[in-house]
Amino acid sequence: MKAAAQYxxxxxxAVSTTxxxxxxxxxxxxxxxxxxxxxxxxxxxxxxxxxxAADRYRGFLGLNLSKCIGCLQCMRVCPIExxxxxxxxxxxxxxxxxxxxxxxxCMYCGLCVEACPASALxxxxxxxxxxxxxxxxxxxxxxEAVKAAAPKSKAEGQNSENRTGRINEY
Amino acid sequence: xxxxADIIYRRMTETFGASDFLEPLFTIVSYLLPCIAxxxxxxxxxxxxxxxxxxxxxxIQNRIGPNRVGPFGIFQFIVxxxxxxxxxxxxxxxxxxxxxxxxxxxxxxxxxLAVIVIPFGGPFIVADLNIGLLFIVVVSSLVVVGFMMSxxxxxxxxxxxxxxxxxxxxxxxxxxxALSLLTVALITGTFSMQxxxxxxxxxxxxxxxxxxxxxxxxxxxYFVSSLAEINRLPxxxxxxxxxxxxxxxxEYSGMRFGFFFVAEFANIFVSAALAAAVFLGxxxxxxxxxxxxxxxxxxxxxxxxxxxxxxxxVTIWVRWTxxxxxxxxxxxxxxxxxxxxxxxxxVLTAAWLVAFKGNSVFWRIAx
Numbered sequence: 331m332k333a334a335a336q337y338x339x340x341x342x343x344a345v346s347t348t349x350x351x352x353x354x355x356x357x358x359x360x361x362x363x364x365x366x367x368x369x370x371x372x373x374x375x376x377x378x379x380x381x382x383a384a385d386r387y388r389g390f391l392g393l394n395l396s397k398c399i400g401c402l403q404c405m406r407v408c409p410i411e412x413x414x415x416x417x418x419x420x421x422x423x424x425x426x427x428x429x430x431x432x433x434x435x436c437m438y439c440g441l442c443v444e445a446c447p448a449s450a451l452x453x454x455x456x457x458x459x460x461x462x463x464x465x466x467x468x469x470x471x472x473x474e475a476v477k478a479a480a481p482k483s484k485a486e487g488q489n490s491e492n493r494t495g496r497i498n499e500y
Numbered sequence: 501x502x503x504x505a506d507i508i509y510r511r512m513t514e515t516f517g518a519s520d521f522l523e524p525l526f527t528i529v530s531y532l533l534p535c536i537a538x539x540x541x542x543x544x545x546x547x548x549x550x551x552x553x554x555x556x557x558x559x560i561q562n563r564i565g566p567n568r569v570g571p572f573g574i575f576q577f578i579v580x581x582x583x584x585x586x587x588x589x590x591x592x593x594x595x596x597x598x599x600x601x602x603x604x605x606x607x608x609x610x611x612x613l614a615v616i617v618i619p620f621g622g623p624f625i626v627a628d629l630n631i632g633l634l635f636i637v638v639v640s641s642l643v644v645v646g647f648m649m650s651x652x653x654x655x656x657x658x659x660x661x662x663x664x665x666x667x668x669x670x671x672x673x674x675x676x677x678a679l680s681l682l683t684v685a686l687i688t689g690t691f692s693m694q695x696x697x698x699x700x701x702x703x704x705x706x707x708x709x710x711x712x713x714x715x716x717x718x719x720x721x722y723f724v725s726s727l728a729e730i731n732r733l734p735x736x737x738x739x740x741x742x743x744x745x746x747x748x749x750x751e752y753s754g755m756r757f758g759f760f761f762v763a764e765f766a767n768i769f770v771s772a773a774l775a776a777a778v779f780l781g782x783x784x785x786x787x788x789x790x791x792x793x794x795x796x797x798x799x800x801x802x803x804x805x806x807x808x809x810x811x812x813x814v815t816i817w818v819r820w821t822x823x824x825x826x827x828x829x830x831x832x833x834x835x836x837x838x839x840x841x842x843x844x845x846x847v848l849t850a851a852w853l854v855a856f857k858g859n860s861v862f863w864r865i866a867x
Contacts (some may be wrong), residue, residue, distance in 0.1 A: 341837065348822065355821040359560045366564045 383455040388438040390456040391431050393471045397450035400426045400478035404442035404451050412436045417478065424478040433459060434467035448479065502790050503628040503694070504534040534626040538615050546765035547577035553765075553816045560820045581758065589754035592655060599653035604752065604759035607646030611763045611770060613639045618773045619693045621783020621804030622797035623790055632693035633685055636774060637678045640729065643767070644670045647738060647748045650760075654751040662747025665827070666731060666738030672831065673728040673735075676838035680718035680725070683842075683849045684708050684778050687715070687858070697782035698789070705862035707781040712852045712861055714845040719779045721842050723811075726771035728830070731764065732815060734822040735830055772811035773804075780807050 367373070367382060383389060400417045412435035416428040442451055459467055509530035516522060551566065551574065558565030566573035591600055617632040619625040629635050644667050651663020687708060688696050700707050709719045728735035739747030749760045776782055783789070783804030787796050825833070 351821045352817065355560045355817060358562060359556060359817065362562055364558065364564045365562050368564070 379458055380455040383457060386453070387455045387457070388440060388453045390433055390454050390459070390469070391436065391442070392452050392454035392456075393429060393431075394450045394452065395426075395429075395471065395476055397448045397479055398426060398429070398476075399448050399450070399481045400424055401447060401481070403445045403447065407441045407445040409439065409441065410435050410437060413442060418475065425475040426472055426478050427475045429471040430468055431471065432468040434464050448481070450479075502623055503625045504623065505530045505627055507623060508533055531627070535616065538626055539612060542612055542615050542766045542769070543762055545769050546762045547581065549765045549768055549812060549816075550580070550761075551577045552812070553819070556813070556816050557820045560817075584758035584761075585755055587754040589756060590751075592751050594655040595751065596653040596655065599649050600751075601756075603646050603650035603653060604756045604763075605646075606649060607643055608759045608763040608766075610639050610642035610646065611766045613642070614770045615766070615773075617693050618770065619697050619777050619782055619804070620773075621697075621789075621800035621802070622792075624783075624797070624801055625694055628692055628694045630690070630692045633681055633691040633696070633778070635691075636770075637674070637681065640767075640770070641670060641674050643763075650752070651748040654748070656751050658745045659748050659750045662738045662740075662744045662750070665740075665744075666748060669731070669735065669737055669830065670729055672834045673725040673838075676721050676725040676834065676842045677729060679839070679842035679846055680722040681774075681778060683715050683718045683846050686846070686849050686853060687711055693777060694789075697777055697784050700781040700784050702781070702784060702786040704781075705860070706784075707779060709779040710860070710862065712849060712856075714849045714852065715779070718842060718845045718849075719775065721838050721845070722779070723775055723814075725834070725838055726775065727815065727818065728834070730767035730771050732768065733819040734825050736824060737827055737830065740824060768812055768815050769808065772815060773808040775811055776804060776807035780811075782807070 369379070369382070373379065373382070380389075400415065402415050402417070405411075405413045405415045412432040414428060414430040414432075415426065418425050418427050438453075440453065443453055446452075461467060509526055512526045512530060516526075554576070555565045555573075557563075566576040569575045569579050591597055614636045616626040617629050617635050619628075647666040647670075648663045651659045651661070651666075654660070684696065685691055688699050690696065696708075704710060708715050710716065727733075731738050737747075738744075739749065744750070749757055752760060783800035785796070785800055785803055787800070789797065789800060
């Protein structure tokens, strides 16, 4: 008797659990929209690839030249030496003559961004680095010599945390 | 008994005049033409089903699915077919080459043979055999020969395991399929597919699925065991990817693999079409299928395709819902549940026919 009851319970279980599963998939089939992002070519109007990256994404390094004081801390802290900076002094004014970041070497550890006292060096959301020559990834942020920003006092620096200046990305 | 072949034969004798000399030619042409047409239609349907399957699976999994080739990707299956044609055809060194070459054609032809007796609504049936239902059951089990052959000839352990599994599975599930189809044959008293469709009607209460409670159960038994017969999930043991690479067709490539693929999807259509014709009234809309205007005949075909395709959708929907069973569960499901229940349905349908003089549950409405 018990075995017979088990037999019919098995049948009932098979039918009901299958129906439950089918109900769930039908819900997804008919009502749930797709969440696929057609990445390279069909992102939708006005959406750039950069917009897909999350906040605080570690993309290419970007430099805000109006803030950079030319302290060379990022260059020193970089464990793989992918940042090259040269500065020159002309009549008591410091000029940054070279600011190269080799993105093909960069391992996106973020030490340089943490080290930057003027928050001039930041991560951007740019992640599409494909190119035909690896040298194209060595990004020269300075074409001609730029005057280094004046270092701010400590108290002033803490208050001026805004990053409104234009970030030179490439 | 009218069929497409009969109609074409009569047309030809009317236009060219009946003569003993041309008679064999007429016969060959009148059977060959619908067969070629059916071959085209079946390939087209199985192609469309691959697309449908990919689209529905994408919908269920919150994806998009193919959408690049043509509007909504509707030409994807054509591109896939062309790709398969262009691929290199590799035959393994250690394979039994003759059997290896032969196997896909056996699988494919057994599928297409089954289509011959499927009534597409109205007069659209290639040959209305008076053993139609038996013919389908017999011919569709020929697939096993092809599967075993390909598994054995590949000289590959995955392929061989897949072939053996498909033999075990298809042969066991033949029995519930045949028994549940027999319940309908009991009611109709004939195996002719056109006659089975003709004895049903336009409305659901005239269909054999609602003839009595036991045919209702038999329909579901037929449907689930046909899933096993066509190697669909949750019964896709012969080609279980996670266990057997790809099962019996592991070593196949190019168009030989394409034949397996087309046969697989054509099988979905065949089993759905059989269920639609036998249990769901087929293309019957309550009008004489032979002596009615062409519009009505096409409407019948449309009704039939609507029913068959909705069953195909259910097949696909099941595939993307349920995981694969364990193989001993699959066997116990067949031998402990389906076969006893379908025998029970068969006997009780016979008892019902005796007790109620062959009337259905809804005989007052159906008149």
